[in-house]
Amino acid sequence: MSKIAQRSYPADIATQLAGTGIPPLLARIYAARGIGEAAQLDTDIKRLLPFTLLKNAETMAELLANAIAAQKKILIVADYDADGATACAVAMRGLGALGARVDFIVPNRFEYGYGLTPEIVRLAKRSEPDILLTVDNGIASVDGVAEAARLGMQVLVTDHHLPGDTLPNAWCIVNPNQPGCAFPSKHLAGVGVMFYVLMALRAEMRKRGMFAGKTEPNLGTLLDLVALGTVADVVRLDDNNRILVQQGLQRIRAGRSCAGIQALLRVARRPAMQASAYELGFIVGPRLNAAGRLEDMSLGIRCLLTDDTAEAGEIAAKLDALNQERRSIEADMQDSALATxxxxxxxxxxxxxxxxxxxxxxxxxxxxxxxxxxxxxxxxxxxxxxxxxxxxxxxxxxxxxxxxxxxxxxxxxxxxxxxxxxxxxxxxxxxxxxxxxxxxxxxxxxxxxxxxxxxxxxTIATDGTLDAMEFSLSIARDLQRQVWGQGFPEPLFEGDFRVQAQRVVGEKHLKLKLSSPAGSFDAIRFFSAEPAPDTIHAVYSLSINEYNGSETLQLIVRHWTGD
Structure with missing residues (x-):
């Protein structure tokens, strides 16, 4: 059973936001999501929280700078989901650009399970690293860190998961959720934590004069990966995370993302120039995750590390096939669960x-x-x-x-x-x-x-009803430009409609023609061929349908009640 409820919002804040030039509808939407001032919507990279606020980031930067200067071997221990894979790729690309000797290992979930276990530490030892650097894991790896120390390896932990009662005795831990960390954003994904460590490391190397006579690496080139991991891990899109995601999406739309992300979009037939958080979370992310779910995430990491377009295309095709297999397995499992x-x-x-x-x-x-x-x-x-x-x-x-x-x-x-x-x-x-x-x-x-x-x-939360003038392409474009996701949900609206026409398209989607006092609208309900009654109270979002070079407004129906 579901109920529909309108989100409340502080009217004074909405009025204040509208006074800055934000359209009244968007002002109401933003106020309902905790936006108190227009500056919070500014996604300029300069507004990122400084790494100096992240506990131990500067200490870890010093340790890594020492390791790079001494050419010590660093082995990244990754996680097998999209956040772990992107965090590994960011670490590999970033540390490599900063001059580190670096490689990675990712546990096969079926053999070693999650995190820095003693078993994966012993496997890592075969590569004879000096330092183990965890990404998206490690905060709970008390036994794994102890085993690494026994075998003569130092452990640097970067993670974002909630710590247990006991922290591992690591060389250094960077985690916004560890005790004593005052970093304002507790919702950084694992990839975001690693990106922050790289920013601190570059600043430390700059201070030491390690870039003398060289060009400093542009860490902004990693933001496409940061955006992908942040959205795919479904962390809360607070102000800081929205900046990271928006900056990454801008790189992807401009055709400046890594070869792997471009290939994963191509294999899914999604144009990069129109990429949104939806594409990252529901198109690219699942294909990347399929490697870790069914085989070995090293395949997904290789896709994100290669700069060869042909190789990226070949790996993306394999990941797409794995994702299709995953869907089939999931459908069978869901059938058996529902039967139970x-x-x-x-x-x-x-x-x-x-x-x-x-x-x-x-x-x-x-x-x-x-x-x-x-x-x-x-x-x-x-x-x-x-x-x-x-x-x-x-x-x-x-x-x-x-x-x-x-x-x-x-x-x-x-x-x-x-x-x-x-x-x-x-x-x-x-x-x-x-x-x-x-x-x-x-x-x-x-x-x-x-x-x-x-x-x-x-409860299906909506942002209320729309006036006739708000059913517009310009409003739909404004909404499309924003980053929506966990903790900052995409706007949904509600209203009463008459169903003028309906037909099934693609065997599983319902194409509709809806009318109301505000006008007549094309609409679609995805993945449901259930016929609609003559009149419905619909929950919907605004979208833009592009066909033969022209754009028209389309309602995407998410839920309805009716006779």
């Missing part, structure tokens, strides 16, 4: 914990997300790992911080969860297979404690 839940009444529980011995470990996170969307419950999907344990991937709803909920389960039942980590909305964990029943009960108890009945009703 065929008689499930959402009112019976506050959470879902599911396991099927045939499910693919690399796809359970997507499955959990789909089921969360369908049932509006926190969901954890489990698959059997090669170790014999069950690996779980969870997705949550507003009102339940998933990582904290797992922490509560772990404290109350100390031997139930073998390990866990993550964020408010997504987390991973491992349990013994014979613990599934007990875990399901314990997690349900915590969910009932942290959620109320109101939180279990899915």
């Amino acid at each position: 839940l065929d008689s499930f009444d959402p009112a019976d529980g506050y959470s879902l914990s599911l396991f099927n011995e045939e499910w693919h470990q690399g796809v359970i996170g997507i499955l959990a997300s789909r089921l969360k969307d369908k049932f509006h419950r926190p969901v954890i999907a489990f698959a059997r790992a090669q170790t014999g344990e069950l690996k779980g991937s969870g997705r949550s709803i507003a009102g339940l911080h998933l990582r904290d909920a797992l922490d509560l389960v772990s404290k109350r039942h100390p031997h139930l969860i073998l390990k866990f980590g993550g964020h408010a909305m997504a987390a991973g964990l491992s349990i013994h297979e014979d613990s599934l029943h007990d875990f399901r009960s314990a997690f349900e108890a915590v969910a009932r404690e942290l959620l109320d009945a109101e939180a279990l009703v899915k």
Whole structure:
């Protein structure tokens, strides 16, 4: 069950924003998203928060500058998702441009699991590095860091995940969420943290005169990768992250992104000049993630590192094929999950914990997300790992911080969860297979404690209705230029319409002709061929439909109620 509710906004702030020349509709939209002054919408790179505010960034810069001067070997230990892959590519490209001897290793999720484990440390040792540099992981790797020290390697940790009760005894840690870090943006993705470390390193090398007689590397060339990882990891798009994403998108639209991103857009038939956060999150990101989900993320990282257009195209084609395979696997898993839940009444529980011995470990996170969307419950999907344990991937709803909920389960039942980590909305964990029943009960108890009945009703938030003059291409263009995403949601509107015509296109999309007192509009509802009633109350977004060189306004219908 869903309900539609209009977002509230401070009218005085909206009026103040409109007074700066922002169209009244956009002023209302921005005010509802916490924008208090027009300066917050300025995405000039000069408005980025300074790296000096990020705890230990300057210390790590000094250590890296010393390592570069001594030509010590640095081995990057990456994560196997899009954030980890882009963070690795940023580190490889950035450190390489700054003169470091650098290489990377990325754990295969099926063999080594997540993070800097003792096993991956011993594998890394074969390359005989002096320094291990983690990207998008490491904050929970207490045992891995200890193993690295035992084997004579220093560890530098760059991460953004929430720390546990004990920090690893690393050489240096940069993480906006570690204790004592006053960095105003706690929502940097792993790739953003690595980018900040590079900015600090370049400043340190400049101070030491290490660029004498040379041209300083332009770290701005890495912003396409930073934008991709930030959007794909679904971190909150606060002011600082929107600057990073907008700057990266400008490079992509101008044809100045890396060969890999260009190739991934081409294989998906998406023009780079029209790229938006949607393309990064739903087109490029999933193709990159497919490597880590089904095979080995080193393939995705190679795609982001090559400067050879032909090689990038070949790798992008492989990633596209893997993504198609992932979709097929996901569809089968979703069918089996829904069959299991065929008689499930959402009112019976506050959470879902599911396991099927045939499910693919690399796809359970997507499955959990789909089921969360369908049932509006926190969901954890489990698959059997090669170790014999069950690996779980969870997705949550507003009102339940998933990582904290797992922490509560772990404290109350100390031997139930073998390990866990993550964020408010997504987390991973491992349990013994014979613990599934007990875990399901314990997690349900915590969910009932942290959620109320109101939180279990899915709310579709809108920005209200539109006046006749607001159904315009200019408004649609204004909205299209902005960066929307997690924590800064794309505007949705609502209104009553008569359905004048409807037909199914592409076998699974519903093309509509809608009318209201404001006019007659073309509309489409993607991935739903369900016929609409004669009159509907629709939730929709504004878009621009381009056909044969002409542009027309189109409504994208997201939800409707009707007779």
